[in-house]
Amino acid sequence: MTDAAARPPVILSPSLLACDFTRLGEELATLKNAGVPWAHVDVMDGQFVPNISFGLPILAAARRASDLYMDVHLMIEQPERFLHDFAEAGADGMTVQVESTRHIHRAVGQIRELGKRAGVTLNPGTPLEMIRPVLADVDLVLVMSVNPGFGGQKFIGSSVERVRTVRRWLDEIGSAAELQVDGGVTAANARELVEAGATNLVAGSAIFGAAGGAAAGVQAFQAALAEQA
Numbered sequence: 287m288t289d290a291a292a293r294p295p296v297i298l299s300p301s302l303l304a305c306d307f308t309r310l311g312e313e314l315a316t317l318k319n320a321g322v323p324w325a326h327v328d329v330m331d332g333q334f335v336p337n338i339s340f341g342l343p344i345l346a347a348a349r350r351a352s353d354l355y356m357d358v359h360l361m362i363e364q365p366e367r368f369l370h371d372f373a374e375a376g377a378d379g380m381t382v383q384v385e386s387t388r389h390i391h392r393a394v395g396q397i398r399e400l401g402k403r404a405g406v407t408l409n410p411g412t413p414l415e416m417i418r419p420v421l422a423d424v425d426l427v428l429v430m431s432v433n434p435g436f437g438g439q440k441f442i443g444s445s446v447e448r449v450r451t452v453r454r455w456l457d458e459i460g461s462a463a464e465l466q467v468d469g470g471v472t473a474a475n476a477r478e479l480v481e482a483g484a485t486n487l488v489a490g491s492a493i494f495g496a497a498g499g500a501a502a503g504v505q506a507f508q509a510a511l512a513e514q515a
């Protein structure tokens with residue numbers, strides 16, 4: 287178990303999917319003022335996942351409104367087709383689903399060639415071995431803890447063990463990649479995920495749906511993560 291004091295602060299990446307889009311700029315400013323470094327941007331195409339969210343114009347608007355790190359999660363078929371466009375629209379990092387491309391190694395390489403940080407992710411039902419060949423080639427590994435497509439779903443408990451396994455694999459190769467978890471993450475399970483090796487947490491409904499708004503939601507996470515294990 288890592289010494290809590292030696293760990294860098296956990297990066298919180300609130301999912302804009304749950305924000306009030308009529309007030310996108312204000313929501314981003316609230317996050318910034320609360321000390322959050324990243325914003326998570328969920329792009330869904332109605333093909334890879336059974337839902338459509340939003341795409342390039344919303345990312346571009348978020349980029350114009352804020353200097354937060356734009357953490358773009360691409361839940362789209364053949365993401366290679368759009369990596370250049372999302373980079374142009376303001377992504378700082380792009381995470382691709384291993385199931386969405388026949389050429390995951392090429393896709394993460396293309397993200398880095400665009401000068402962005404490359405992430406790989408996989409659905410809860412996908413064997414972890416699928417991402418192992420590219421672990422040395424990415425800056426972020428995302429363990430999905432719900433089936434992607436919708437916010438507000440229940441955390442799948444077996445994801446904790448998957449986080450532990452990926453943590454071990456990253457440590458074995460000396461990778462400093464972020465280990466992110468997305469789906470059903472709340473202030474109540476944040477600590478357990480960090481103890482399992484996560485360095486980066488996505489949360490949508492737990493932040494934007496908090497009584498008291500996003501600032502209160504962020505504070506709940508900060509308080510939970512500050513508690514001694």
Ligand code: DX5
Nearest residue numbers: 301434435437438470490491
């Ligand atoms: C799910 C998305 C998530 C989602 C998380 O498909 O990838 O980022 O917005 O929402 P919550 O935190 O509400 O589960």
Ligand code: ZN
Nearest residue numbers: 328359468488
């Ligand atoms: Zn996401």
